[in-house]
Amino acid sequence: MRVFNLLAGVAATVALAVQPIAAQEVDRAPGIGSAENIGPGGRPIGKDWSRSPVIAEHGMAATAHPLATNVALDILKAGGSAVDAAIAANAALGLMEPTGNGIGGDLFAIVYDPATDRLYGINGSGRSPRGQTLDQLREKLGPVATSIPPLGPLPVTVPGTVDAWFSLHERFGKLPMADNLAPTIRYAREGHPIAPVIAYYLDRSERSFSQREEMIGDFSNARATWFADGAPEAGEIFRNPDLARTLETIAEGGRDAFYRGELARTMADYLERMGSALRYEDFAAHESQWVEPTCVTYRKGYELCELPPNSQGFAALQMANILKNVDLSQWDRGSPEVLHYIAEAKRLAFADLARFYADPDFEAFPVELLSEAYGKRRFAEIDPARANPDVAHGAPELEGEGDTTYLTVADKDGMMVSLIQSNYRGMGSGLTPDNLGFMFQDRGELYSLDPDHPNAYEAGKRPFQTIIPAFMKRDGKPWMSFGLMGGGMQPQGHVQILINLVDFGMNLQEAGDAARLNHDGGRQPTEPLDGPASDPLGTLYVEPGISAETVNRLQAMGHRVEVIDDGIMFGGYQAISRDPETGAYTGATEMRKDGQASGY
Structure with a gap:
C-alpha cells in the first residue's frame, strides 16, 4: 500500500528494531510504557491512517457522542423523522457534551425534505437586548474598550435553540416533542459516563x-x-437533575415554557441581577427565521450549499468559487501548492467576511460576492509562489476557536438533517441561571463596536455567527449532509472536505481523518472598518500529517506555519451521504472527538 503523505495526526509506520528483552522487563502493569514509537496497522483497502465508513440502509446518525448517536437511532426506530432524531440527539449532546453546546446557545440547520425535494434552512440565532444602545453598552465597557468581553453578562444574547427545535418539529416532526426529549431527561436524572x-x-x-x-x-x-x-x-x-427538570418543563409546555413562562422569568431575573440588559420581553419576542440555502457549483457536478448571513456559511461558497479556477488534483494532497491555494483563498474570503457579513435585517448582503466572475477576480489576486502579507476586502460589483457540536441524521424516507449548535467559546459566558442546568452563550462577543461596521452592535440585532451546517448535491440531487465545527475553522474545513472528496477521491471517513490546515488571523468582523488588521498575515496551523518538507516550503513562500498535534483547533466533522441508486447511507465521524456514526 502506498503511504499517503497526508496522515491524520499519526506518524508514518516505522521499522522497529527487535532487541532481546529480559523477562523481568516485560512483567509490568498494563499501560506502563510508551505507545509513541509505533504507527498505524495495515488495511486491506483504503488509507492506513483511516478506518471504514459506516454503511446502512434504513437510517443513519453521526454525532460527537456514541450515546447521542444511539438516542437518534432509537427515535428513528420508534417511527420518528430525521428531524425528531436530530432534536433528540441535540438535546442529549447538550447534557453529554456541555463543552460544545446546550439550550443556552443558538442553532442553525439545513433539512432535505424528500416530499418536496427541497432544501430548507433555519436560522435559530438570538438577538441583543432591545433596550440597550451601542452608547449604553460602551458606557458599561469603559472608555478604552475595543471589544466585548468573552465572559459575563455583556456578550449574552437570547438563546435560540429551543425555538429552533419547535420550528423544525412543527414542519417536519412525527413524534411528540416529549418523546424526543425523554431520553435526555432520563440520562440527566440517572446519569451517564x-x-x-x-x-x-x-x-x-x-x-x-x-x-x-x-x-x-x-x-x-x-x-x-x-x-x-x-x-x-x-x-x-x-448527573444534571436541574437540566432534567428544565427539559421536562419544555416537554410539557412547549416553546412558550422557555420563552414566556417561568423559565423565561428565571432567566431574565438572573441576567438582570448579573448586569445584563436582557429582559423578559426579549425572550418573549424571540422567534427563529426560515432562510433559503444557497448552492454554488464546485466541479464535476458537485455543489456546496450553505446558509446566508448572519452566519459565515457564504465564506465557504466564496472559497469554492475561488478554488474552482485551479486544478488542485495536479499536485499531491499534502503538497505546499494545495495548502497554499487553500490558505490564500481562505484569507481572501475572510477579508470579505470581515467587511460585509452581518445580520441581513440591518445590512443587506452583496450577492455579487457569490458570483463566478467575482471568484475569478479574487483568484487572480493569488500569487502562486508567495503568501500575500495583507489582503484587502473586495469591491463587489470570525475567528477564533469555538466550542460547538455538529450532528447529522437521515431516515428511511430520505430526509437528511444537517444541524449545528453552540454556546460559542469555552462552554459559554460562564453564567448559569438559577437551578436550570445550562449555561448562557457568549455569542455577543462577536459584535463590532465600530458604529459604521455592518456587524456593529445595535439593539435587537443578531451578531455575526460562526456556526454553519452544510450540504452537498451531486448532479443536482441531494447527496451529502455534513459539517465541521470549530469557530473560523468551519468554512475552510467545509472546503477541505469538499476538496478531499471531489479532487482527491477520498471516501467519507478518509476525507475527515486526513490532516487539516487552519489559517487563523487576517481581518476580523469585530475590528474597525478603517483600522489596520491586528494580525494581517495570520498563522497557518497544520496537523502533524503535513510533512516537514511541505512545512519548510510553505515557510519559504512567506507563510507563518506552526504544527499542532492535539487536534483541538481543527474542528469536528460528521457526515452522511446517500447512494442515489440504492438509497443506502454512508456515515463518517470525527477521529478528533468522541463521536460515532451508526445506522440500521
Whole structure:
C-alpha cells in the first residue's frame, strides 16, 4: 500500500528494531510504557491512517457522542423523522457534551425534505437586548474598550435553540416533542459516563473559568452544576437533575415554557441581577427565521450549499468559487501548492467576511460576492509562489476557536438533517441561571463596536455567527449532509472536505481523518472598518500529517506555519451521504472527538 503523505495526526509506520528483552522487563502493569514509537496497522483497502465508513440502509446518525448517536437511532426506530432524531440527539449532546453546546446557545440547520425535494434552512440565532444602545453598552465597557468581553453578562444574547427545535418539529416532526426529549431527561436524572475527549475539554474549561471568575461575575451556579468536585473525569457518572427538570418543563409546555413562562422569568431575573440588559420581553419576542440555502457549483457536478448571513456559511461558497479556477488534483494532497491555494483563498474570503457579513435585517448582503466572475477576480489576486502579507476586502460589483457540536441524521424516507449548535467559546459566558442546568452563550462577543461596521452592535440585532451546517448535491440531487465545527475553522474545513472528496477521491471517513490546515488571523468582523488588521498575515496551523518538507516550503513562500498535534483547533466533522441508486447511507465521524456514526 502506498503511504499517503497526508496522515491524520499519526506518524508514518516505522521499522522497529527487535532487541532481546529480559523477562523481568516485560512483567509490568498494563499501560506502563510508551505507545509513541509505533504507527498505524495495515488495511486491506483504503488509507492506513483511516478506518471504514459506516454503511446502512434504513437510517443513519453521526454525532460527537456514541450515546447521542444511539438516542437518534432509537427515535428513528420508534417511527420518528430525521428531524425528531436530530432534536433528540441535540438535546442529549447538550447534557453529554456541555463543552460544545446546550439550550443556552443558538442553532442553525439545513433539512432535505424528500416530499418536496427541497432544501430548507433555519436560522435559530438570538438577538441583543432591545433596550440597550451601542452608547449604553460602551458606557458599561469603559472608555478604552475595543471589544466585548468573552465572559459575563455583556456578550449574552437570547438563546435560540429551543425555538429552533419547535420550528423544525412543527414542519417536519412525527413524534411528540416529549418523546424526543425523554431520553435526555432520563440520562440527566440517572446519569451517564463522561467520554474521554469531553473530559479533557471540561478540565480545560474549569481551569479557564477559574482564572477569570472576576470577569464572569458569578460562577457559583456553573461550578455547582459541572465542577462541584472538580472537572468530571472520563468514565465518571455525571448527573444534571436541574437540566432534567428544565427539559421536562419544555416537554410539557412547549416553546412558550422557555420563552414566556417561568423559565423565561428565571432567566431574565438572573441576567438582570448579573448586569445584563436582557429582559423578559426579549425572550418573549424571540422567534427563529426560515432562510433559503444557497448552492454554488464546485466541479464535476458537485455543489456546496450553505446558509446566508448572519452566519459565515457564504465564506465557504466564496472559497469554492475561488478554488474552482485551479486544478488542485495536479499536485499531491499534502503538497505546499494545495495548502497554499487553500490558505490564500481562505484569507481572501475572510477579508470579505470581515467587511460585509452581518445580520441581513440591518445590512443587506452583496450577492455579487457569490458570483463566478467575482471568484475569478479574487483568484487572480493569488500569487502562486508567495503568501500575500495583507489582503484587502473586495469591491463587489470570525475567528477564533469555538466550542460547538455538529450532528447529522437521515431516515428511511430520505430526509437528511444537517444541524449545528453552540454556546460559542469555552462552554459559554460562564453564567448559569438559577437551578436550570445550562449555561448562557457568549455569542455577543462577536459584535463590532465600530458604529459604521455592518456587524456593529445595535439593539435587537443578531451578531455575526460562526456556526454553519452544510450540504452537498451531486448532479443536482441531494447527496451529502455534513459539517465541521470549530469557530473560523468551519468554512475552510467545509472546503477541505469538499476538496478531499471531489479532487482527491477520498471516501467519507478518509476525507475527515486526513490532516487539516487552519489559517487563523487576517481581518476580523469585530475590528474597525478603517483600522489596520491586528494580525494581517495570520498563522497557518497544520496537523502533524503535513510533512516537514511541505512545512519548510510553505515557510519559504512567506507563510507563518506552526504544527499542532492535539487536534483541538481543527474542528469536528460528521457526515452522511446517500447512494442515489440504492438509497443506502454512508456515515463518517470525527477521529478528533468522541463521536460515532451508526445506522440500521
